Amino acid sequence: MHSCVLGGGVIGVTTAYQLLMAGHEVTLIDAQDNVAQMTSLGNGAQLSYSYVAPLADASIWSKWPQYLFSPKSPLTFKPQLDVSQWSWLAQFLSASNTKRARKTSLQLLTLAQLSQAQILTLMQQEQLNFQHKVSGKLVMLSDQASVDSAATQIAFQAQYGCEQSILNMDACLRLEPALTHAQHRWLAGVYTPGEAVGDCAEFCQSLMEAMLQSTRFQFLSNSQVIGVEKKANRLSAVKLRQINGTQKFVADNFIIALGVESVTLARHLGFKIPIYPLKGYSITVPVTGATSDAAPHISITDLSQKIVYARLGDQLRIAGRVEIVGNDLSIEPKTIAELVVATQDLFPNSGDLSDVSFLSPWAGMRPATPTGVPIIGQSPVRNVYLNVGHGALGWTLACGSAALLRNLICGESPAIDATPFSFK
Numbered sequence: 001m002h003s004c005v006l007g008g009g010v011i012g013v014t015t016a017y018q019l020l021m022a023g024h025e026v027t028l029i030d031a032q033d034n035v036a037q038m039t040s041l042g043n044g045a046q047l048s049y050s051y052v053a054p055l056a057d058a059s060i061w062s063k064w065p066q067y068l069f070s071p072k073s074p075l076t077f078k079p080q081l082d083v084s085q086w087s088w089l090a091q092f093l094s095a096s097n098t099k100r101a102r103k104t105s106l107q108l109l110t111l112a113q114l115s116q117a118q119i120l121t122l123m124q125q126e127q128l129n130f131q132h133k134v135s136g137k138l139v140m141l142s143d144q145a146s147v148d149s150a151a152t153q154i155a156f157q158a159q160y161g162c163e164q165s166i167l168n169m170d171a172c173l174r175l176e177p178a179l180t181h182a183q184h185r186w187l188a189g190v191y192t193p194g195e196a197v198g199d200c201a202e203f204c205q206s207l208m209e210a211m212l213q214s215t216r217f218q219f220l221s222n223s224q225v226i227g228v229e230k231k232a233n234r235l236s237a238v239k240l241r242q243i244n245g246t247q248k249f250v251a252d253n254f255i256i257a258l259g260v261e262s263v264t265l266a267r268h269l270g271f272k273i274p275i276y277p278l279k280g281y282s283i284t285v286p287v288t289g290a291t292s293d294a295a296p297h298i299s300i301t302d303l304s305q306k307i308v309y310a311r312l313g314d315q316l317r318i319a320g321r322v323e324i325v326g327n328d329l330s331i332e333p334k335t336i337a338e339l340v341v342a343t344q345d346l347f348p349n350s351g352d353l354s355d356v357s358f359l360s361p362w363a364g365m366r367p368a369t370p371t372g373v374p375i376i377g378q379s380p381v382r383n384v385y386l387n388v389g390h391g392a393l394g395w396t397l398a399c400g401s402a403a404l405l406r407n408l409i410c411g412e413s414p415a416i417d418a419t420p421f422s423f424k
């Protein structure tokens with residue numbers, strides 16, 4: 001069986017690995033010269049197995065005016081003459097209620113728990129270097145309403161095996177002394193000891209090196225999928241644009257894992273997938289020597305600003321913002337400056353923040369479905385499978401999603417109920 005995985009982000013790379021382990025001949029195809037060069041490159045680095053509540057939540061209704069009009073809003077909405085933007089937004093708002101958010105949280109928790117187990121297995125099977133650390137996570141809360149809402153979510157998730165607790169500021173400071181400078185900003189923190197961090201791009205590159213040891217694996221880089229050949233509801237070949245021209249590529253199965261670009265290929269194949277790009281940004285601050293303990297060792301989320309801080313060895317990754325602005329990857333200096341200021345406010349001595357060009361400014365597109373639930377499984381085309389729409393949690397959910405898709409493709413008994421993730 002020859003399987004062709006389209007897209008070498010973290011979702012495609014993990015899918016390729018699972019199919020290789022299942023005995024398939026596997027070709028991984030990507031438009032870039034290496035794996036993980038798009039959304040999987042500079043993300044927030046959080047392996048957020050318990051903190052999976054979706055963006056589509058009832059609280060969006062009361063926060064919407066602040067999100068739209070406050071200059072300090074962590075969300076930007078630029079209305080466009082684009083039906084897909086409005087249609088996605090309508091579905092997102094219709095999913096923004098407590099009942100749907102709870103259902104989504106549960107579905108994502110199940111997939112996240114599978115992912116956590118899978119990444120540990122994978123780390124035992126392969127020699128991978130990606131700065132993985134079970135650092136624990138503190139989500140910092142600045143007002144009583146946020147504390148009350150967190151307490152409700154914790155009680156709900158506790159029924160499903162999540163170990164989380166609310167800590168007062170003294171306890172937060174004992175766990176993470178680097179919070180001292182900005183302690184006045186918060187009332188409490190939610191502590192989740194099992195959360196981890198890791199560099200997603202290093203993980204992908206490391207896993208690819210492991211796969212390249214096999215004669216059944218090949219990576220076609222600089223190969224952009226530009227068209228399809230479909231016969232009798234079956235994809236017979238994809239057309240690739242490569243450095244030396246175009247070629248047709250034939251395989252038995254195709255797996256779409258093209259992140260936000262999956263929408264275009266699905267359209268070529270005659271069906272629609274409800275994914276919209278949610279833009280976000282990051283910077284990476286070198287943290288060295290004397291300043292090392294001024295940067296947090298635990299993963300920190302500043303909930304009111306929706307900014308995450310993850311320690312990756314001698315670097316601090318800072319990521320945030322949600323922008324509904326279309327597929328525009330330009331890096332706004334103003335937004336990068338906001339991330340720099342936020343870091344200076346919280347962890348002023350954590351590193352040299354004076355020259356932005358040393359901070360690897362980055363923007364990426366979260367491939368988001370309206371509910372936040374990814375689509376994993378058979379597509380309407382017979383030999384085409386989907387592993388798409390992981391939104392803000394693709395790094396966290398990748399290993400579980402890949403394992404589940406392998407179960408489905410190989411006719412194995414699924415590790416978890418696959419129904420919530422099926423294409424509808």
Ligand SMILES: Cc1cc2nc3c(=O)[nH]c(=O)nc-3n(C[C@H](O)[C@H](O)[C@H](O)COP(=O)(O)OP(=O)(O)OC[C@H]3O[C@@H](n4cnc5c(N)ncnc54)[C@H](O)[C@@H]3O)c2cc1C
Pocket residue numbers: 006007008009010011012029030031032035036037038039040041042043044045046047048223224225226257258259260261278279280281282308319320363364365366367388389390391392393394395396397
């Ligand atoms: C600011 C930010 C912070 C984030 N933080 C976190 C976090 O802390 N934890 C977490 O779990 N998740 C996080 N995410 C989400 C996570 O990064 C994504 O969900 C994940 O990277 C998506 O992976 P993917 O493989 O689906 O997409 P991508 O990584 O974008 O991969 C798609 C691949 O397809 C290729 N491609 C596209 N079109 C074509 C074509 N026509 N032909 C060939 N190849 C093509 C691209 O080159 C790319 O390599 C964050 C995202 C952002 C933007």
